[in-house]
Amino acid sequence: MNCKREFPQLVQLYKNNVKDGLVAISVSLDELGDKGVKEKLLSFLKKKDATFTNVILDESQEFWTKKFAMVGPPCVFVFNREGKWKQFKNFENYDEIKQYALKCLNAK
16 A cells, blocks of 8 residues: 555545545654654645645654554544544545445535
8 A cells, every 4th residue: 555645635635525524634653753753744744735734743652553443554533523533444434434424424
């Protein structure tokens, strides 16, 4: 799986549906202590036109793997209007992610 290739699909999903209430947030788990990581992330996000909120998580891997039942990135979480979420373990399920997100948006 190539996050750099798949991420633009999620950006486009956001742009196509922001008017209907879709909210997107990207979360990077990169180590801030690594030289130039913040600049590389910002450059990547700018190139992909990711105009939504982007954050760098500074919690330990132990915290986020336990909290979100994650083996590792990348993954996508889609929250419905009631705050319940479904996790997609990779971007290869993009059509499923899109269908579920649209279903959540349409349930007003």
